[in-house]
Amino acid sequence: MNLAERLRLRAQALEAIRGFFAARDVVEVQTPVLAPATVTDPDVESIAVPGYGFLQTSPEYQMKRLLSAGAPSIYQLGPVFRHEERGRLHNPEFTMLEWYRLGFDDQQLMQEVAELVALVLGPDAVQTVTYQQLVGDVSGRGDVQRSELDLRFAEACEKLQPGRFFVVDYPADQAALARLRPDNPSVAARFELVIDGIEIANGYWELLDPTEHERRFAADRARRKALGRTDVEPDQPFLTALRRGLPNCAGVALGVDRLLMLAQNADRLDEVLQRPET
Amino acid sequence: MLEGDPCTILENEFVKPGKGQAFNRVKFRNLKNGRVWERTFKSGESLEGADVVDIDMEYLYTDGEFWHFMRTDGSYEQVAAAESAVADCKDWLKEQDVYQVTLWNDDPIAVTPPNFVELEVTDTDPGLKGDTANGGTKPATLSTGATIKGVPLFINIGDILKVDTRTGEYVSRAKG
Numbered sequence: 258m259n260l261a262e263r264l265r266l267r268a269q270a271l272e273a274i275r276g277f278f279a280a281r282d283v284v285e286v287q288t289p290v291l292a293p294a295t296v297t298d299p300d301v302e303s304i305a306v307p308g309y310g311f312l313q314t315s316p317e318y319q320m321k322r323l324l325s326a327g328a329p330s331i332y333q334l335g336p337v338f339r340h341e342e343r344g345r346l347h348n349p350e351f352t353m354l355e356w357y358r359l360g361f362d363d364q365q366l367m368q369e370v371a372e373l374v375a376l377v378l379g380p381d382a383v384q385t386v387t388y389q390q391l392v393g394d395v396s397g398r399g400d401v402q403r404s405e406l407d408l409r410f411a412e413a414c415e416k417l418q419p420g421r422f423f424v425v426d427y428p429a430d431q432a433a434l435a436r437l438r439p440d441n442p443s444v445a446a447r448f449e450l451v452i453d454g455i456e457i458a459n460g461y462w463e464l465l466d467p468t469e470h471e472r473r474f475a476a477d478r479a480r481r482k483a484l485g486r487t488d489v490e491p492d493q494p495f496l497t498a499l500r501r502g503l504p505n506c507a508g509v510a511l512g513v514d515r516l517l518m519l520a521q522n523a524d525r526l527d528e529v530l531q532r533p534e535t
Numbered sequence: 536m537l538e539g540d541p542c543t544i545l546e547n548e549f550v551k552p553g554k555g556q557a558f559n560r561v562k563f564r565n566l567k568n569g570r571v572w573e574r575t576f577k578s579g580e581s582l583e584g585a586d587v588v589d590i591d592m593e594y595l596y597t598d599g600e601f602w603h604f605m606r607t608d609g610s611y612e613q614v615a616a617a618e619s620a621v622a623d624c625k626d627w628l629k630e631q632d633v634y635q636v637t638l639w640n641d642d643p644i645a646v647t648p649p650n651f652v653e654l655e656v657t658d659t660d661p662g663l664k665g666d667t668a669n670g671g672t673k674p675a676t677l678s679t680g681a682t683i684k685g686v687p688l689f690i691n692i693g694d695i696l697k698v699d700t701r702t703g704e705y706v707s708r709a710k711g
Contacts, residue, residue, distance in 0.1 A: 300556050342557070344549025404577055407555035414552070433554050449553070459553050485579075 258521050260533060267517055267531065270377050271334065274354060274513075277376055281369075283330045283356060288319030290336060294492035297477035298433070299484055300407075302340035304349070312338035315510055316355050317434070318495040321463075324357055324506060325498035332356035334513065345525050346455060352513040359506050363435070363446045363462040366507035367423055370450055370458055374421065377516055378452075383421040388431075388444075391417075391424060415454045424449045434473070435461030450511070452519055460509030467499035537574070541566045541585035541639045550575070566637060567619070567644050585639060589647075592636045594628050602628065604636055604643065616643035626681035627652045627700045648700040653709045654678050656694045659686065675705075 258266070275285065295303040295311035296318070303311040313319065316333045323331060337353045358366055371383045391413040392406060414424070425448045429437055432445030446462035464470060474491040481488060517529040536542070542563040551557040557578035564571050566587065576582075592604035592614070601615035602625075614636065620643050621628065627648040628634070637645040659675035675686040675696070683698060686705045690696065695709040 298554065300551075300554060342549070342551060344551075347549055347551065404556045407552055408550075408558055408575060410555060411550050411552045411558065415550075431554065456553055 258523075258528075263521065263529065264531070266521055267529070270513075270517060270520065273376050274334065274373065277373055278332050278356070281330075283332050283358070284328070286320065286323060286328070286331045286333050287335065288316050288323065288333060289313070290338075292319065294318075294494065295489060297474045297481070297489045297491055299477055299480040299486060302486075303489075304338045304340045314339055315353060317508070317510070318492050320355060320357055320508070321503055322494060322498040324359075325501045325503050330356070330358045330506075346515065348514070348526050348530065351526070353510055354513050355508065355510040357463075357506050357508040359504050361462075361507040363425075363448055363460060363507050366460055366462075366509055367448055370460065370509055370511070371421070371423075373511075374450065374452070374457070374516065377520055381421055383423055383450075385423045385425055386417070387426040388424060388428060389426065414451050414456060417451055417454050419453045422451045424451060432464070432473075433459075433461065434464050434470070436464045436466075452516075455515055455519070456512075457515055457519075458509050458511035460507065462507045463503060463505075465499075465503050465505065467496060470496065470499050536583040536585045537563060537565075540568075541587045541644070543587075545571065551578075566639065569623075587637060587639050587644075589635050589637050591633050593633050594630055596630060597628075602646070604634065604646070607633060614638070614641075614643050616646055620644050621646045624648050624700075626677075626679055626703070627654070627698070628679060629654060650699065650701060651697055651706060652700055653695050653697050654681075656686075656690060656692050656696060659690060659692060660688075661691070672705075 278285065290313055291306060291309055292313055293310035296314055301314050303314050305311055315337050316335065320331060320333060333355050335353065336350050338350050340349065342349055358369065375381065392409045426444040427447045429443055429445055432447055435445040435447035438444050438446050448460050449456060450458040471491070478488060514526055514529050518526060521529065523529055542565050544561055545564055546562040548560040549557065550560055558575050559578060560573060560575045562571065562573050591607050593607055595603040595605055595613070597603065601617060602621045604614050604616060606612045616636070624634065624646045629652060632652065634649070635647040636643050637647070654677040656675045657678050660673050671688055672685045673688055674682050674684050675690060676682050677696070683703055683705055686696070690708060697706040697709045698704065699706050
């Protein structure tokens with residue numbers, strides 16, 4: 258695919274995505290890319306901008322602040338940044354599509370994610386697989402290191418057959434900011450979409466409880482310390498917003514560049530980024 | 536350094552689940568035995584660097600046990616390479632030619648020939664009069680003892696041939 262074709266494909270995909278949300282009355286927003294605070298997630302490093310704060314690794318906190326202040330269902334398309342992530346499927350700057358649906362649970366949002374993906378890649382069935390089916394039996398896993406699980410998970414995703422898969426039922430300690438499933442609190446109401454072995458999207462039926470948020474941030478910081486990573490102060494404006502109250506909602510973040518990679522049968526993220534080859 | 540042997544990295548793939556640790560899946564070539572294999576490392580893991588350098592050296596002679604090379608920097612310093620280091624290269628070693636020698640802690644562990652070498656034909660079927668560029672081919676034995684195929688019929692004993700060391704194939708008759 259030549260440059261003109263690639264540029265056109267991306268522009269058309271973004272236009273289709275905007276049309277998709279307009280038809281569903283989901284409002285486009287543009288929150289700050291540069292903010293004073295960032296995420297505590299031990300496996301995501303932010304790029305610091307001295308004197309200003311951090312380039313955002315996802316618009317999650319900013320969008321949730323809007324939701325707590327009375328925003329309707331919203332979506333955002335824009336750049337996010339991750340320190341030192343570079344490879345065939347990674348670039349330190351990439352395009353994220355993130356959206357939040359008021360009143361949705363994870364099941365309803367998964368349905369919508371499948372529809373959005375079909376819009377860009379064409380229709381295809383989406384199968385469901387549990388975290389445990391991918392990683393193997395993780396009961397009594399006290400002796401299985403988290404890093405070992407992460408590697409097993411990454412390799413199991415790569416080895417999934419071609420096609421679309423939702424991975425569900427993540428263990429409670431990998432809930433990130435998803436709530437635990439009310440009928441089975443050993444797993445989180447979190448899902449990921451994997452297409453042709455590539456991780457495309459990650460979504461939650463959102464955790465609302467501010468105290469549980471603080472507990473998870475503290476656990477993140479303890480793991481950061483154990484791994485020898487730099488400490489990150491929790492985002493205070495985000496915690497304030499949580500105390501004010503987040504409406505019941507589900508949200509998801511989707512890697513647009515990877516989706517375009519699949520749309521144009523590319524093998525590397527480099528092939529879809531908006532820059533000439535020389 | 537990996538498992539005690541110096542290695543070179545052929546490929547390094549960054550692997551990371553969005554909410555999980557980063558890994559590097561690295562493909563290595565063992566510089567001593569040429570074996571290629573893959574290993575996955577957690578990001579942040581470190582390996583000991585190997586003191587490996589490639590330098591140009593002139594091939595002098597072999598005493599049957601060692602192959603002797605000399606630095607070309609005017610120091611006349613010599614190294615003796617064991618058979619394991621020259622195994623892939625023995626067919627192309629010509630005295631006074633320059634080769635790339637890989638030294639690990641000053642020990643030669645591999646010798647790489649230039650992509651093309653010129654060697655004399657010591658044995659081949661007699662050349663056929665009137666045969667030029669067209670026609671069939673035949674094997675020829677070179678001064679190093681190597682036998683190459685695909686040599687045109689007009690080549691005679693004593694001719695100098697240019698050979699591609701990567702494929703072991705005849706390229707052309709060298710001028711002179």
